[in-house]
Amino acid sequence: MNFVEELRWRGMLHDMMPETEEYLLKNKTTGYIGFDPTADSLHIGSLVPIIILMHFQKAGHNPVALVGGATGMVGDPSGKSDERNLLDEETLNKNIAGVKGQLARFLDFDNSTSENAAQLVNNYDWMKGISLIEFVRDVGKHITVNYMMAKDSVKKRIDSESKTGMSFTEFTYQLFQGYDFYHLYKENNCKLQMGGSDQWGNITTGTELIRRKAQGKAYALTCKLITKADGTKFGKTAGGNVWLDANRTSPYKFYQYWLNSSDEDAEKYIKIFTFLDKETIEQLIAEHKEAPHVRVLQKKIGEEVTVMTHGKEAYNNAIKASNILFGKSTADDLKTLDEQTFLDVFDGVPQAEIERSVIENGLEIVPAFADNSFLNSNGEVRRALKENSISVNKEKVKDDCVITTSDLIADKFVLLQRGKKSYFLLKVI
RNA sequence: GGUGAGAUACUCAAGUGGCCAACGAGGGCAGACUGUAAAUCUGCUGCGCAAGCUUCGAAGGUUCGAAUCCUUCUCUCACCA
Numbered sequence: 001m002n003f004v005e006e007l008r009w010r011g012m013l014h015d016m017m018p019e020t021e022e023y024l025l026k027n028k029t030t031g032y033i034g035f036d037p038t039a040d041s042l043h044i045g046s047l048v049p050i051i052i053l054m055h056f057q058k059a060g061h062n063p064v065a066l067v068g069g070a071t072g073m074v075g076d077p078s079g080k081s082d083e084r085n086l087l088d089e090e091t092l093n094k095n096i097a098g099v100k101g102q103l104a105r106f107l108d109f110d111n112s113t114s115e116n117a118a119q120l121v122n123n124y125d126w127m128k129g130i131s132l133i134e135f136v137r138d139v140g141k142h143i144t145v146n147y148m149m150a151k152d153s154v155k156k157r158i159d160s161e162s163k164t165g166m167s168f169t170e171f172t173y174q175l176f177q178g179y180d181f182y183h184l185y186k187e188n189n190c191k192l193q194m195g196g197s198d199q200w201g202n203i204t205t206g207t208e209l210i211r212r213k214a215q216g217k218a219y220a221l222t223c224k225l226i227t228k229a230d231g232t233k234f235g236k237t238a239g240g241n242v243w244l245d246a247n248r249t250s251p252y253k254f255y256q257y258w259l260n261s262s263d264e265d266a267e268k269y270i271k272i273f274t275f276l277d278k279e280t281i282e283q284l285i286a287e288h289k290e291a292p293h294v295r296v297l298q299k300k301i302g303e304e305v306t307v308m309t310h311g312k313e314a315y316n317n318a319i320k321a322s323n324i325l326f327g328k329s330t331a332d333d334l335k336t337l338d339e340q341t342f343l344d345v346f347d348g349v350p351q352a353e354i355e356r357s358v359i360e361n362g363l364e365i366v367p368a369f370a371d372n373s374f375l376n377s378n379g380e381v382r383r384a385l386k387e388n389s390i391s392v393n394k395e396k397v398k399d400d401c402v403i404t405t406s407d408l409i410a411d412k413f414v415l416l417q418r419g420k421k422s423y424f425l426l427k428v429i
Numbered sequence: 430g431g432u433g434a435g436a437u438a439c440u441c442a443a444g445u446g447g448c449c450a451a452c453g454a455g456g457g458c459a460g461a462c463u464g465u466a467a468a469u470c471u472g473c474u475g476c477g478c479a480a481g482c483u484u485c486g487a488a489g490g491u492u493c494g495a496a497u498c499c500u501u502c503u504c505u506c507a508c509c510a
Contacts, residue, residue: 230467262466293464326465366478376476380458383473387459419459 003059004221007052009278010271012223014197017207020219023191024061028116031056031192031221032064032184034123034177034199037072040098041245044257045226045235047273047305050106052194052223053118054275057107062116064190065103069096069124071176074169076153076202096122102244106308119188123180126187139179142212143205148174151201174205181206185218197222226272229264244309250347251306251314252321258302259295259322263288266297274304321345325423334393339410346415350374351425359414359428363403365390374416374424384418391417 004021007013023029033049035042042050053063072092100120107118148154151174157166181203184190193203203220210218226234235242242257243249249257261269266288270281288297306315324333324345337345352372354363369381369390384390385399393407393415403426407414414426 256465260465263464264467293466295464295466298464298466322465379477380474382478384459387472389459420465422458 003056003061006055006059007221007223011268012048012052012272014222014224015200015220016222017204017220020192020221023219024059027191028060028062029192030062030064030184030188030190031194032066032121032181032190033194034066034068034071034180035099035103036068036076037092037095037099039241039243040095041243041248042099042102043235043241043243044254045241046244047309048223048226049195050103051273053107056194057114057116057118060116063107063118064184064188065107065118065120066180066184067096067099067103067120067122069093069122070127071123071173071180072096073124074173074176076170076173076177096124098245121184121188123176123183126183127176127179135175135179138213139175139182139209142209143175143178147208148205151205153198153201174202175209177202178205178209181218182209182213185210185214185216191217192219192221194221194223196225198225226268229262246310246314251310252318252345252347254310255302255306255315255318256322258305259298261298261301263292263297266295266301269301270297273301276300276304317344317347321347326420334409334415337410339412342410342413346413346423346425349423349425351427353427353429356428359403359405359408365392365397365399365401365403368392368403368414368426369416369418369424372424372426375418389419 003024004013004016031053033053035046035049050065053065057063069092072095073089100122103120108114109118109120111117148171153174154166154171157170181190181193193199193206195203200220200222203222207218207220210216228234241249242254246254258269258273267285270276270284274281276284284296284300288295302318303315306318310318320341321344324337334342352374354372365385366378366381369375369384370378375381375384381390382399388396390397392401392403393409394417403414408428409415412428414428416424416426418424
């Protein structure tokens with residue numbers, strides 16, 4: 001199956017420039033997607049463009065991942081209603097390094113094993129040497145302001161509904177991204193830029209620049225932005241973004257995010273986020289419809305994506321953790337765990353240290369929860385107790401409960417819990 | 430630079446001297462029900478066990494009493510130039 005077909009049946013394709021599909025069918029080509037270094041880790045929203053590049057590579061084309069060291073300094077106004085804060089250079093460099101490292105986990109950058117190895121570029125490398133005068137004469141001259149103003153990303157910020165206006169900096173952004181495309185077209189023979197549908201305007205500025213400045217033809221392809229059925233933002237939880245970095249979002253939480261997808265979303269996600277073939281997916285969907293409560297789809301997505309992102313071992317631990325946390329395990333089960341297993345399971349669960357003598361003297365339930373920044377105040381603990389939502393070692397407790405040494409797991413830990421999903425560890429020192 | 434409007438809890442938003450720890454909505458959290466879901470229902474959502482304490486952009490002031498009145502300051506927005 002060819003690249004465009006692949007994206008199409010997976011429901012990822014949003015729009016293409018005319019003749020893009022024909023061109024890709026006939027030619028092994030080079031295409032790129034840009035990644036914003038707004039943080040030192042990518043989050044699962046970036047997974048879609050990454051996966052597109054992976055498909056692109058699988059189809060025999062040459063993928064280029066561009067890290068926006070320069071464009072990150074300017075700020076993409078697309079989809080933003082407010083002016084963005086600029087990142088300082090130090091942060092940016094840290095972010096670029098982090099993002100680069102993560103991309104390497106997904107794409108094959110190895111020349112020796114792959115004929116069409118992926119390349120990683122940073123637009124700062126070619127942008128840094130361009131003076132303002134050069135830029136204005138060589139780039140700006142080719143694109144009219146009228147053209148730039150017609151872009152949605154700009155229009156939205158200029159019309160009367162906008163409350164903040166738009167700085168010249170952000171207005172210029174599309175020229176930067178356009179110039180990237182032009183540069184890659186010239187230097188890497190890159191003919192295609194891909195991205196989310198919100199990138200259409202920026203991408204076409206690039207093809208326009210290539211047409212005018214190099215009399216060349218370049219192509220654009222955009223993919224659908226991921227939405228959730230309930231209208232909330234994809235990739236966000238109450239705790240913030242779901243990151244690809246295991247230190248920011250533990251593999252367990254990462255797995256849980258996918259597992260908690262709604263049925264409707266799961267049918268979309270399995271196509272988008274896994275590389276399973278059409279038959280397998282259709283079968284899984286059918287299976288899921290038979291018995292939705294088993295959640296085969298969610299489990300499969302969780303497995304595929306977690307393994308791809310964090311590796312097999314991390315996935316297994318996530319499963320183990322899930323079973324213990326959500327299965328029918330009791331305090332007795334917990335106490336049979338050795339320290340290492342216990343730590344693996346609760347990797348990423350916030351914890352606090354506590355003096356052994358405190359436990360030996362008997363720790364009352366209210367201070368146990370409030371004094372270690374698990375819950376915010378004594379009042380909150382008391383409220384929670386009233387709601388019957390407090391557990392110690394997976395067993396519901398009342399306000400007269402006192403934690404003693406007999407409650408210790410592996411002679412070291414006490415598992416505190418508020419509600420079903422919120423855990424906290426006390427570690428005896 | 431001119432003119433006008435405004436700043437209240439996570440967000441939106443009432444409140445214009447005592448009945449205000451502050452209406453309401455959303456969000457969040459929890460409980461029940463479930464599939465670790467959706468929908469629904471219920472409770473909670475400044476600190477404190479409580480008495481009480483600290484909150485309404487900031488600082489002062491008037492008053493027995495201020496989110497509410499006065500002064501100054503800071504910031505935001507809109508329109509005009």
